[in-house]
Amino acid sequence: MTKLTDVAKAAGVSIATVSRVLNNPGSVNADTQQKVQQAIRSLNYKPSRVAQRLRSKGGNSKIIGLVLPDIQNPFYVDVIRGVEEAMYEKGYAAIMCNFAQNEDKERLYLDILQSESIDGLIVAPVHGRDQKVANMVLSGLPIICIDRGLTGVEADVVLVDNQQGAFDAISHLIKLGHQRIAYISGLPQIPTSKARLAGYEAAFKEHGLPVDETLIKYGDSKHESGMRLTAELLDLPTPPTALFTGNNLITLGALETIHSRGVKIPEEIALVGFDDMYWSISLNPPLTAVRQPGFEMGQRAAELLFQRIKDPARPTVKVVFDATLQVRSSCGAAAKNS
Amino acid sequence: MTKLTDVAKAAGVSIATVSRVLNNPGSVNADTQQKVQQAIRSLNYKPSRVAQRLRSKGGNSKIIGLVLPDIQNPFYVDVIRGVEEAMYEKGYAAIMCNFAQNEDKERLYLDILQSESIDGLIVAPVHGRDQKVANMVLSGLPIICIDRGLTGVEADVVLVDNQQGAFDAISHLIKLGHQRIAYISGLPQIPTSKARLAGYEAAFKEHGLPVDETLIKYGDSKHESGMRLTAELLDLPTPPTALFTGNNLITLGALETIHSRGVKIPEEIALVGFDDMYWSISLNPPLTAVRQPGFEMGQRAAELLFQRIKDPARPTVKVVFDATLQVRSSCGAAAKNS
DNA sequence: ATGAAAGCGCTAACAG
DNA sequence: CTGTTAGCGCTTTCAT
Numbered sequence: 095m096t097k098l099t100d101v102a103k104a105a106g107v108s109i110a111t112v113s114r115v116l117n118n119p120g121s122v123n124a125d126t127q128q129k130v131q132q133a134i135r136s137l138n139y140k141p142s143r144v145a146q147r148l149r150s151k152g153g154n155s156k157i158i159g160l161v162l163p164d165i166q167n168p169f170y171v172d173v174i175r176g177v178e179e180a181m182y183e184k185g186y187a188a189i190m191c192n193f194a195q196n197e198d199k200e201r202l203y204l205d206i207l208q209s210e211s212i213d214g215l216i217v218a219p220v221h222g223r224d225q226k227v228a229n230m231v232l233s234g235l236p237i238i239c240i241d242r243g244l245t246g247v248e249a250d251v252v253l254v255d256n257q258q259g260a261f262d263a264i265s266h267l268i269k270l271g272h273q274r275i276a277y278i279s280g281l282p283q284i285p286t287s288k289a290r291l292a293g294y295e296a297a298f299k300e301h302g303l304p305v306d307e308t309l310i311k312y313g314d315s316k317h318e319s320g321m322r323l324t325a326e327l328l329d330l331p332t333p334p335t336a337l338f339t340g341n342n343l344i345t346l347g348a349l350e351t352i353h354s355r356g357v358k359i360p361e362e363i364a365l366v367g368f369d370d371m372y373w374s375i376s377l378n379p380p381l382t383a384v385r386q387p388g389f390e391m392g393q394r395a396a397e398l399l400f401q402r403i404k405d406p407a408r409p410t411v412k413v414v415f416d417a418t419l420q421v422r423s424s425c426g427a428a429a430k431n432s
Numbered sequence: 433m434t435k436l437t438d439v440a441k442a443a444g445v446s447i448a449t450v451s452r453v454l455n456n457p458g459s460v461n462a463d464t465q466q467k468v469q470q471a472i473r474s475l476n477y478k479p480s481r482v483a484q485r486l487r488s489k490g491g492n493s494k495i496i497g498l499v500l501p502d503i504q505n506p507f508y509v510d511v512i513r514g515v516e517e518a519m520y521e522k523g524y525a526a527i528m529c530n531f532a533q534n535e536d537k538e539r540l541y542l543d544i545l546q547s548e549s550i551d552g553l554i555v556a557p558v559h560g561r562d563q564k565v566a567n568m569v570l571s572g573l574p575i576i577c578i579d580r581g582l583t584g585v586e587a588d589v590v591l592v593d594n595q596q597g598a599f600d601a602i603s604h605l606i607k608l609g610h611q612r613i614a615y616i617s618g619l620p621q622i623p624t625s626k627a628r629l630a631g632y633e634a635a636f637k638e639h640g641l642p643v644d645e646t647l648i649k650y651g652d653s654k655h656e657s658g659m660r661l662t663a664e665l666l667d668l669p670t671p672p673t674a675l676f677t678g679n680n681l682i683t684l685g686a687l688e689t690i691h692s693r694g695v696k697i698p699e700e701i702a703l704v705g706f707d708d709m710y711w712s713i714s715l716n717p718p719l720t721a722v723r724q725p726g727f728e729m730g731q732r733a734a735e736l737l738f739q740r741i742k743d744p745a746r747p748t749v750k751v752v753f754d755a756t757l758q759v760r761s762s763c764g765a766a767a768k769n770s
Numbered sequence: 771a772t773g774a775a776a777g778c779g780c781t782a783a784c785a786g
Numbered sequence: 787c788t789g790t791t792a793g794c795g796c797t798t799t800c801a802t
Contacts, residue, residue, distance in 0.1 A: 378716030
């Protein structure tokens with residue numbers, strides 16, 4: 095690796111001058127400028143980001159952390175793409191960490207990121223009372239929470255109105271005449287699971303219908319849990335007539351179980367999932383789902399992070415996107431409502 | 433951030449001693465050891481990986497780069513998970529970069545990684561003659577290529593037998609009686625596209641059938657190209673009776689176009705895709721596809737990288753996994769052949 | 771067994 | 787406008 099001294103030697107100036115043309119071009123003689131630029135180019139010099147990071151206080155390292163619960167979930171992939179696009183434009187790099195819904199793993203990654211002296215962090219905390227993340231916020235590191243907030247600490251957050259999304263989904267089902275509507279939740283301690291449950295219950299209340307607790311199942315937010323819990327539901331003496339799945343992966347698991355048993359959708363059971371996928375239309379049947387704008391959320395989170403890095407004192411904000419129901423045919427013939 | 437001096441002060445020893453208990457515990461008095469450990473714990477000290485990195489020559493930073501062409505493609509997500517699992521166990525962190533099939537982006541990320549002084553790199557090069565990656569290999573950085581190799585440079589590589597995978601897929605179709613079999617390729621310069629095309633042609637040859645060039649379309653490996661090129665194929669005076677799609681995303685795009693036109697699969701057109709997805713069974717219809725073991729490939733690549741970091745002189749190896757045809761129903765009633 | 775000190779590559783005073 | 791120099795936090799000789 096060629097370094098500052100090499101360039102300085104080649105250009106016949108001091109390393110300080112080289113550093114200046116890199117960081118403060120205005121402050122140096124045009125001729126010198128030329129010579130140095132020339133040397134930099136011919137030596138193909140690239141500053142060591144490690145040395146830069148060690149030297150500067152923070153906020154100039156152009157590296158941030160991105161910590162997400164499950165990279166297999168296409169929603170988070172969209173978030174990643176959104177974040178990444180915004181980062182790319184600003185020459186930032188992201189250390190991406192997938193903690194697979196595992197708190198220990200999350201902690202390890204967070205430790206690593208801290209010791210990597212990142213400029214900031216975008217994270218979907220394991221749960222609302224994530225002490226580790228809360229402490230990092232308190233320590234002054236610029237942090238944006240995505241998908242899930244933190245309780246008890248002031249922090250920027252960008253998420254979707256989960257309650258409303260679930261409410262819309264269940265209302266749709268109720269209007270179609272369903273009453274025995276099951277809900278397969280992800281990990282119960284995750285804020286989004288709670289909000290979606292709240293929306294589920296609110297919809298029943300709104301229509302004066304009782305909630306049947308036996309139709310609510312809790313899993314771990316993964317594919318396998320969707321398969322297993324759907325089987326349990328189908329095995330009930332009187333199975334539900336409709337199913338609301340708490341996330342992408344659960345939906346796919348549910349679909350697998352339903353198909354393997356030869357149960358017809360939507361005739362024998364209607365299905366609406368939380369989280370849309372761009373290929374939901376190619377599923378059997380085309381899936382009705384609640385869409386979260388993951389890409390936009392990721393972009394937005396990145397922008398908020400840049401702002402906070404620049405101005406750590408900026409008041410915290412909460413950005414709430416709409417969750418929109420995409421009606422296709424897994425709940426019956428294309429309904430009138432859009 | 434607490435640092436070495438803080439710990440040293442608290443333990444009443446020099447920073448050198450603290451460093452020793454961290455890196456070479458054997459070389460220090462048991463009592464001192466205790467005191468220092470104690471101090472480290474109570475101060476919750478974590479060494480700065482940045483400083484460590486700047487100091488040490490390379491190979492001790494516990495950070496590697498992972499550069500992949502498209503994070504939207506579930507195959508690469510599997511690769512990521514495999515790499516990540518292996519890394520996690522060894523306390524490594526990965527800087528993950530998604531270059532979205534864009535060579536400029538790839539170059540930028542590679543530059544960043546170099547200047548981050550990574551210990552090693554796992555990469556799926558944009559194409560076989562990727563100069564940037566080739567130079568990095570030549571520079572001595574431990575590198576493992578995944579999914580695609582490099583021509584003209586000796587480098588470790590782990591991939592799948594793409595030609596054989598495509599051959600099996602096409603043979604399957606031919607045995608089912610198809611002759612007008614279209615192939616929608618990804619970017620033509622990508623080695624996997626070429627190998628899959630070779631498999632396609634080989635299958636025709638094997639069965640003494642001619643290849644119809646008008647049935648071969650080239651796209652950019654993305655979803656949209658799958659949609660568009662499928663439409664072109666369907667618009668042909670005599671459309672193909674079967675379609676072989678070059679990757680996951682293309683398959684999903686093809687499915688979307690086919691459904692939107694109300695064309696029946698497999699009655700009017702049979703479909704087999706390269707790349708399987710765990711939810712392929714829930715597509716309409718359940719998709720017959722060639723499976724690549726992405727997770728295992730990722731794990732393997734990580735192991736090879738660790739080896740190479742430890743022993744840069746180890747001869748390069750080429751690990752070839754099998755690509756296995758998963759027969760479901762998108763080519764017709766479950767065929768006899770497994 | 772432990773400490774002092776050099777130096778990794780860079781930035782930012784401080785002089786000149 | 788440009789050069790000299792002091793660290794950033796750590797590892798590693800080299801002394802002791």
